[in-house]
Amino acid sequence: MKKIKEKISDILELPKDVVLNLPKITLVGDVQLYIENHRGILEYNRERVKIKTNLGEIIISGSDLKIKTVMFEEIIVEGSIKGIQLEK
Amino acid sequence: MIMKLWNYFFGYVIIKVKGPALEKFLNITVNQDIFLWDVFRIDKDSIQAKVCIMNFKKLKPIARKTKCRVFLVSKRGLPFTFHRIKKRKMLIAGACLFLVLLYVLSNVILSVEITGLESLDVKDIEKQLAEYGVKEGRFKFLINTSYIENQLLLKNDKISWAEIDIKGSRVLVKIVEKIVPPKIDEQTPCNIVAAKKGVIEEILPLKGDVRVKPGDTVREGQVLISGLIELEDKQTYFVHAQGQVTARIWHEETVKIPIVRYERLPTGRNAVGYKLKVGDKIINLKSQNITFKHYDKTITRKIIPYKFIQKFPIELVIETYSEVNEKKVFIGIEAAFENAKKIAVERLMKKLSPDAKILDKSFVKHFRKDENLVEVKVLIETLEEIGVERELNFVNES
Structure with missing residues (x-):
């Protein structure tokens, strides 16, 4: 099923995050990170933010991390970001 | 930006949430469509966040569920500011009074x-x-x-x-x-005299003794219709002379125009000098050594305090010198002639009285090579009413 969807999105050139229900992560420099299509916050402190997505967990490490906004679909993390890790 | 303004208008609160499972608290608020922003961790078991006042009440059941406690840190935004100001009624009254007075006083004639x-x-x-x-x-x-x-x-x-x-x-x-010409009473004896010099074309006497005939050249002030009538029996009567006298009049205007014109183009460089005039004394505040070859000078005077007191003795004189470049422009003889003709005709037209009838126009052109000038003489012949009433002067007339 997933493979068919992927092929359709390939043929029709549809954005994969919409078709496959994947998170879309945008990084602005090392100061801001957008995550669209998330499933909730698992862990939050100044050094580490762990966010649940369909793909697995996204771990953002850095210092002075701050959640700028948190909404149902979107989360914005600000601070000085040092690493982003994807754990499947 | 828009979001911030929105929140400012509707008011928001800064809260502190304390508890063991803060991530759970955050997730539940998100799932219930409660918008939180500027979330950051203060220490191990507390975070700070901002939330709209509409959503603040909804946080309490969530906090109970997750065993967290919500503290209110501060209130921000317009609704709270208004609430604070409301208590200070005299301040509002003062502000309103100020606005009203400002409006009213600015509408008073001084x-x-x-x-x-x-x-x-x-x-x-x-x-x-x-x-x-x-x-x-x-x-x-x-x-x-x-x-x-x-x-x-x-x-x-x-x-x-x-x-x-x-x-x-x-x-x-x-x-x-209005400039009212002195009107002579119907009964007062008077002459009709020539207002301008010219050649009589037509005379229409109504009352009085006609002294000139058509074709005569008259000078200014000459009696045309006399109010002094001498009868055959050598008796004299004084009457109020009346009648219309039209005459041909020549108007002449000479205009000289150089065929080279100097155009003054500002270069953009300025120098400003300030002087303070107190009574008759002039104090130089900032004088200028002008190094420009050609310049235009403009003087502006400023009276401090402006117009409240008429003839206030203190005046600020600002002298602005703007540098100009002089540029020679050759106009051409023909164009200069045309120009001079236009100016001359315009000047003449201004001089003519509105009821004058133009009979003839002629031009004489002359080019003076030694002076680089063109000279145009315009001659206009008109038919005009020249008779004006003038009171009889008995001492001179009789």
């Missing part, structure tokens, strides 16, 4: 200036204006300028034009007086 009066009495005009509310201390919005202008014209025969202009708190009244 000075009335009347210009253009020559023979009429200023006091009289001031009195008339005061009747319509144009007076110091009155409100300017009560003035109906066009109505007052018309009333001034109707009530004063000597005024031919009046304008009332309201500039801020000043009222400027401009008046132009």
Whole structure:
């Protein structure tokens, strides 16, 4: 099923995050990170933010991390970001 | 940006949440569509966040569920600011009073200036204006300028034009007086004399003794129809002479124009000097050594405090020198002729009385090579009414 969807999105050139229900992560420099299509916050402190997505967990490490906004679909993390890790 | 303004208008609170499972608290608020922003961790078991006042109450059941406690840190935004100001009624009253006073006082007339009066009495005009509310201390919005202008014209025969202009708190009244020719009474004996020199074309006497005939050249002031009638029996009568006398009159105008014109183009470089004039003494505040070859000088005077006191002795004189480049432009002889002709005709037309009938126009062109000048002489022949009444002077006439 997933493979068919992927092929359709390939043929029709549809954005994969919409078709496959994947998170879309945008990084602005090392100061801001957008995550669209998330499933909730698992862990939050100044050094580490762990966010649940369909793909697995996204771990953002850095210092002075701050959640700028948190909404149902979107989360914005600000601070000085040092690493982003994807754990499947 | 828009979000911030929105939140400011509707008010938001800064909260502190304390508890063991803060991530759970955050997730539940998100799932219930409660918008949280600027979330950051204070220490191990507490975070700070901002939330709309509408959503603040919804946080309590979530906090109970997740065993967290919500503290209110501070209230921000317009609703809270209003609430705070509401308690200080005198402050609001003062602010309102200030605005009202500012509006009212800026509508009060502080000075009335009347210009253009020559023979009429200023006091009289001031009195008339005061009747319509144009007076110091009155409100300017009560003035109906066009109505007052018309009333001034109707009530004063000597005024031919009046304008009332309201500039801020000043009222400027401009008046132009009529120039009334001295009218001679129907009964008073008088002569008809020539107003200009010319050649008589036609005479239409109604009363009086005709002294000239068509074709005569008359000079200015010459008697055309006399009010002194001598009858056959050697008796003399004085009458009020009446009649129309038309004459051919030549108007001449010479205009010289150089064929080279100097254009002055500002270079953009300026120098400004300031002087303070106290009474008759001049104090140089900042003088300028002008190094420009050619320059235009403009002088502006500023009276401090502006117009409140007329003829205030302190004046600031600003002298601006702007450098200009002189540029020679060759106009050409033909173009210069045309130009000179145009100017000459225009000048003549201004001099002519409106009822003059133009009979002939001629031009004489002359180019003066040694002076680089063109000279145009314009001659216009007109037919005009030249007779004017003049009272008989008994000492000279008899």
